């Protein structure tokens with residue numbers, strides 16, 4: 001399989017230590033898949049490396065709003081293939097699992113959630129508490145949605161482009177654009193008939209580059225409950 005029906009979306013901010021290696025790996029496992037690096041004006045060599053390695057660069061440096069969610073939405077809107085898959089640049093999501101995600105989309109599912117079943121390394125009490133709280137808050141917000149409640153705040157997911165594009169274009173104002181939980185925002189506005197499935201994976205450790213997770217991001221998520 002050549003995967004020319006798939007676009008891989010990688011949101012980046014200062015990921016020069018990871019992006020080259022990830023793009024090389026993706027080329028090996030999914031030749032001919034399109035790859036969009038949606039970069040928010042990194043101050044390191046991320047953009048240069050992305051172009052060098054043959055990815056399509058979405059340079060968001062001069063955009064009025066920066067953030068992970070809006071970067072992913074912009075990329076989905078630009079997507080021309082039947083399917084898309086969103087993956088972080090820092091190898092916390094295993095690239096090989098994209099094959100399973102695409103396999104399920106090809107067999108007719110609409111949205112596939114990367115579902116963390118195990119977390120590598122030791123998460124402190126606080127991070128675990130925040131993660132569980134985020135899940136249950138999201139669960140309650142989506143309680144009336146008929147689809148299964150997998151890892152609702154996962155950064156690793158894939159979908160049918162047409163459906164996600166429609167939702168992104170019609171609800172963009174309601175999305176928490178600077179937030180991190182683009183999947184959750186999409187789920188809020190997905191019709192009840194959406195066929196949701198999951199692919200289990202082990203959440204890795206960031207070994208290179210810096211985390212961008214901050215208290216502000218948690219605030220954005222909390223606020224997104226009420227939209």
Ligand SMILES: Nc1nc2c(ncn2[C@@H]2O[C@H](COP(=O)(O)OP(=O)(O)OP(=O)(O)O)[C@@H](O)[C@H]2O)c(=O)[nH]1
Pocket residue numbers: 010011012013014015038039040066067068071087088089090092155206210211212213
């Ligand atoms: N375009 C864009 N990408 C971002 C932004 N913030 C983070 N990213 C990217 O989004 C992905 C996830 O960010 P991380 O900082 O790894 O967040 P996390 O995985 O929740 O946190 P860690 O477990 O600490 O790594 C990475 O590929 C980042 O480079 C942003 O504001 N804009």
Ligand SMILES: [Mg+2]
Pocket residue numbers: 088090092206211
């Ligand atoms: Mg990370």
